[in-house]
Amino acid sequence: MIEIDNISKRFGDVVALDNVSLRINDGEIVGLLGLNGAGKSTLMRLLVGLLVPSEGRITVDGIDVAQQPDIVRHKLGVLPDTAGLYKRLTARENIAYFARLQGMDEPAIASACENLIELLGMETIAERYADGFSLGERMKTALARAIVHGPDHILLDEPTNGLDVITTRAVRRLLHAQKAAGKCVLFSSHLMYEVENLCDRVVVIARGRIVADGTVNDVVAATGCASLEEAFVQLSEIKEQDNVAHA
Ligand SMILES: Nc1ncnc2c1ncn2[C@@H]1O[C@H](COP(=O)(O)OP(=O)(O)OP(=O)(O)O)[C@@H](O)[C@H]1O
Numbered sequence: 001m002i003e004i005d006n007i008s009k010r011f012g013d014v015v016a017l018d019n020v021s022l023r024i025n026d027g028e029i030v031g032l033l034g035l036n037g038a039g040k041s042t043l044m045r046l047l048v049g050l051l052v053p054s055e056g057r058i059t060v061d062g063i064d065v066a067q068q069p070d071i072v073r074h075k076l077g078v079l080p081d082t083a084g085l086y087k088r089l090t091a092r093e094n095i096a097y098f099a100r101l102q103g104m105d106e107p108a109i110a111s112a113c114e115n116l117i118e119l120l121g122m123e124t125i126a127e128r129y130a131d132g133f134s135l136g137e138r139m140k141t142a143l144a145r146a147i148v149h150g151p152d153h154i155l156l157d158e159p160t161n162g163l164d165v166i167t168t169r170a171v172r173r174l175l176h177a178q179k180a181a182g183k184c185v186l187f188s189s190h191l192m193y194e195v196e197n198l199c200d201r202v203v204v205i206a207r208g209r210i211v212a213d214g215t216v217n218d219v220v221a222a223t224g225c226a227s228l229e230e231a232f233v234q235l236s237e238i239k240e241q242d243n244v245a246h247a
Pocket residue numbers: 011014015016034035036037038039040041042043
């Protein structure tokens with residue numbers, strides 16, 4: 001379980017997150033929606049201990065991220081928003097390299113690489129150098145790399161961004177398998193249909209605050225809108241107006 005308790009993060013005068021609390025249960029897929037600059041990536045970076053909160057506490061399976069970041073990092077599979085690959089390594093070597101960093105032995109690495117290459121349909125790029133990979137090829141390799149060590153929970157910043165329909169479906173299958181295995185899955189997205197297709201719960205963040213948290217149906221019904229997209233726009237706009245009103 002991932003628990004975020006009263007987290008705030010400020011960068012100088014910029015309040016990126018303002019008293020955010022959120023719990024992600026095991027076996028649950030949660031989608032994080034927010035306009036550009038809403039605070040999604042900041043929350044992801046805090047979860048993996050890359051940033052230190054100004055206030056509040058985050059725990060993963062009861063372990064405090066600020067106190068034991070290395071243990072928490074090992075528990076998490078993370079697809080960051082900017083996922084750089086080693087261009088002089090093949091896709092398979094990129095995945096295996098990360099597995100080695102996670103302390104896996106060679107037979108386990110070979111088998112995990114093979115499984116992920118098949119699952120994500122990477123057979124044609126597995127032995128190619130990453131230099132020159134298309135966006136989708138990079139994303140697939142980065143995703144495989146993120147979960148090669150069989151992490152307890154998965155955090156993904158816009159995982160289907162730039163992927164074609166076949167690969168998107170493969171990613172969905174992969175995330176459902178993680179959920180079925182009892183893991184927390186948190187992903188951020190700008191794609192409403194992706195959130196509707198995948199998530200048990202949607203969390204809308206606007207100007208660093210959570211403005212909605214529930215099933216897609218609950219969030220849409222609470223706003224009286226006809227679709228998640230309309231609900232999302234309304235929730236984000238209300239928050240914008242609030243900020244102007246209080247300015
Ligand atoms: N290192 C930093 N220094 C200063 N401001 C920052 C820093 N990181 C984030 N911010 C600010 O915090 C706010 C939230 O940014 P964040 O990257 O979390 O948004 P986001 O929801 O991920 O946006 P996007 O959808 O555009 O990726 C923005 O106003 C951003 O400019």
